[in-house]
Amino acid sequence: MLWKRLKGVPAIKRLVLIGFSGSGKTTVGKLLAQTTSLPLYSIDQMVEDKAGISIPEIFERYGEEYFRQLESGIIKEVVEKGEGIIDCGGGVVERESNMQLLKSFGEIVWLKCPLETLLSRLEKNDRPLLKNKDILYIQEFFGRREVLYQRYGDITVNSDRDLPRIIAELLEILNLD
Ligand SMILES: Nc1ncnc2c1ncn2[C@@H]1O[C@H](COP(=O)(O)OP(=O)(O)OP(=O)(O)O)[C@@H](O)[C@H]1O
Numbered sequence: 001m002l003w004k005r006l007k008g009v010p011a012i013k014r015l016v017l018i019g020f021s022g023s024g025k026t027t028v029g030k031l032l033a034q035t036t037s038l039p040l041y042s043i044d045q046m047v048e049d050k051a052g053i054s055i056p057e058i059f060e061r062y063g064e065e066y067f068r069q070l071e072s073g074i075i076k077e078v079v080e081k082g083e084g085i086i087d088c089g090g091g092v093v094e095r096e097s098n099m100q101l102l103k104s105f106g107e108i109v110w111l112k113c114p115l116e117t118l119l120s121r122l123e124k125n126d127r128p129l130l131k132n133k134d135i136l137y138i139q140e141f142f143g144r145r146e147v148l149y150q151r152y153g154d155i156t157v158n159s160d161r162d163l164p165r166i167i168a169e170l171l172e173i174l175n176l177d
Pocket residue numbers: 019020021022023024025026027028044088089090121122127159160161162163166
């Protein structure tokens with residue numbers, strides 16, 4: 001065991017991961033769920049399961065607003081669950097109502113990562129809001145999103161590092177065993 005549980009301090013067992021596409025929410029969520037045995041709720045995956053088509057297809061056929069409605073509907077269902085890790089889509093912060101619900105569920109962790117790293121991770125980019133966009137557009141979009149992640153995150157974790165270090169920091173913050 002790399003981390004040590006602090007005795008007498010309650011563990012955080014309701015966690016919400018937010019951050020830009022490529023910040024590692026899904027990757028970190030899976031690893032953290034495996035390590036802690038907490039259930040993982042991946043909102044993007046649940047939206048795709050509900051719609052029966054991929055996210056790029058949802059955007060293409062029905063548009064962003066329809067995707068956002070599905071996303072908000074799944075969030076309403078998931079916050080009714082008990083303990084667990086919620087892996088959000090990158091745009092969850094676009095709706096204040098999503099964030100109120102998620103705040104009532106648990107601790108919101110912003111996986112913060114510089115744009116340069118995100119872009120290298122998203123080289124094979126299929127995210128509809130970023131696909132085929134020029135760098136100036138992406139920089140401006142990233143800047144607007146950072147303001148929102150900063151606003152809603154209770155805890156900020158640097159995700160511009162290797163995965164074991166991110167997981168170790170999260171386990172320490174959450175005081176999980
Ligand atoms: N700490 C890391 N170091 C190196 N590569 C990483 C790290 N975290 C994630 N990645 C890689 O970056 C890519 C994007 O990661 P991931 O899908 O987890 O991001 P995300 O935040 O869930 O994005 P989205 O909001 O689009 O769902 C994946 O290929 C993943 O393997």
